[in-house]
Ligand SMILES: [Zn+2]
């Protein structure tokens with residue numbers, strides 16, 4: 001398995017729509033077809049060359065059951081093998097890469113999207129909670145983030161005010177990313193002061209946005225035919241923590257660590273320091289610190305040091321998920337970002353980057369984690 | 378609403394949709410026992426022999442090691458506060474009940490936020506009238522005087538609560554987008570049905586869309602579609618159900634409007650019960666829209682289709 005996948009599958013194309021607070025004048029299908037059509041551009045591949053489609057979205061967010069059935073045409077999936085993953089699109093990419101590595105297909109299209117502006121995303125998060133004892137007490141995504149942030153900050157003695165650096169850095173990066181509508185001007189006083197779930201404020205929470213992303217994966221042979229410099233999938237891993245919020249550690253993310261170590265093992269990487277670009281998805285500022293520590297980028301409680309001025313240019317060059325969180329798609333946006341930055345298709349890539357890592361989280365309170373590593377030849 | 382204002386007239390921008398889904402949740406043995414015993418003001422946890430932990434609410438399987446729970450234990454209603462967050466929905470907290478290893482997630486009540494400190498002693502507050510759910514504990518309050526309790530064996534346990542009624546209510550504001558918006562706008566204001574042509578397969582698609590589903594190429598030319606068509610398939614509806622607009626019997630049909638390559642699901646009406654049953658509507662029947670007085674901007678503005686001359 002390790003030898004079969006490593007450098008045998010490449011990202012040969014990828015694209016996203018702009019991520020913005022509300023695409024009120026577009027349907028899901030409009031966003032999806034834009035991302036898919038643009039992912040094909042420049043690859044020489046046509047939709048007929050795509051062997052299968054794997055897509056990520058949420059029936060809850062879409063407001064219809066088995067919603068992928070209505071979106072097949074927009075995904076270019078007519079009369080193709082298609083399957084739905086009810087988790088972030090990075091898992092769809094993991095399954096797609098595995099399928100190609102197994103030799104059963106040559107070209108796979110991975111799609112993820114959501115329009116959380118069409119409903120209250122907190123209803124979606126609450127729907128994930130166990131209904132007997134967790135949902136009735138008022139648990140939602142914000143409350144979990146607050147409870148875990150308190151555990152993290154108290155255990156490691158990090159002041160809540162330090163989290164401002166995480167927000168500021170993420171939004172500054174997003175401000176320079178034309179595919180995200182977030183700007184530093186949007187961080188007004190109320191954004192910094194509005195209490196959401198103590199110790200977290202509005203500025204600490206991932207901001208839900210609408211958008212779609214598509215990634216084209218191909219076998220080694222197809223990638224070589226396309227030419228250029230393919231971006232190879234080198235490692236993949238995923239892991240899940242237990243569901244009961246109170247039973248999780250809260251101040252660390254062992255599932256993220258397990259997902260990362262599986263990906264590192266497969267990639268033959270010694271750790272996070274092997275990667276020039278690290279794009280992660282987190283539900284809150286404190287959550288982002290925990291992800292970075294789980295990936296091994298900092299000792300427990302020390303990830304805040306990565307946010308010092310000028311430190312870690314390869315950390316979330318896109319801004320990450322805090323300024324623009326496409327529920328079900330933020331992880332696949334990270335993969336698109338890493339692939340575009342490594343492949344010379346991005347205007348915000350760090351200089352000379354050769355290896356990158358994309359991370360996704362899913363579930364209530366970041367229960368589930370997925371890591372994919374990429375490398376240019 | 379997210380209607381996009383234009384200078385000329387109202388444009389159809391979005392549609393409100395509400396989903397209300399009833400569930401009967403099945404609690405299982407351990408959780409059902411935990412919920413039932415709350416009604417008697419007792420808190421039941423489970424002991425995992427494999428990893429030597431006690432967790433509450435009681436679980437049939439250990440969340441850490443996966444082992445089947447061997448023993449249910451009575452847990453004191455006192456403990457210490459190990460975490461909290463203040464939200465607009467109240468204060469949520471982790472309470473480590475005396476003798477347990479995994480905190481219970483619940484609410485803080487009757488307590489000033491400023492008095493919350495990690496490690497504070499707390500005790501349960503009980504609902505006056507138990508309802509058979511987790512809110513039979515209304516929450517926990519700071520209780521500095523509470524003595525540290527101990528686990529006790531469970532003797533006579535109440536029968537588990539087997540099922541809980543639950544309803545999920547979700548509200549959406551679905552955007553129509555350019556293509557559906559244009560169709561519904563012209564249906565509402567001009568009683569005009571508009572489709573769009575795929576430049577590759579030349580099919581006219583209704584409802585209009587940005588990409589042809591079959592060819593995956595952008596669609597191009599808007600086409601006016603007549604309100605006449607041909608029944609491709611039909612079924613006589615005899616039963617009554619929630620949400621019906623017509624009284625049975627009536628005919629549900631797949632109608633191919635003239636010039637289109639798509640099938641419109643609508644009803645064929647204006648028939649007596651006898652006629653509906655008699656097979657007067659059949660594949661090949663020619664039909665024409667009967668517009669209602671409603672101008673809602675949806676295909677429900679067509680009351681039904683009626684059979685016209687010229688059927689195959
Ligand atoms: Zn155990």
Ligand SMILES: [Zn+2]
Nearest residue numbers: 575578589592
């Ligand atoms: Zn076509």
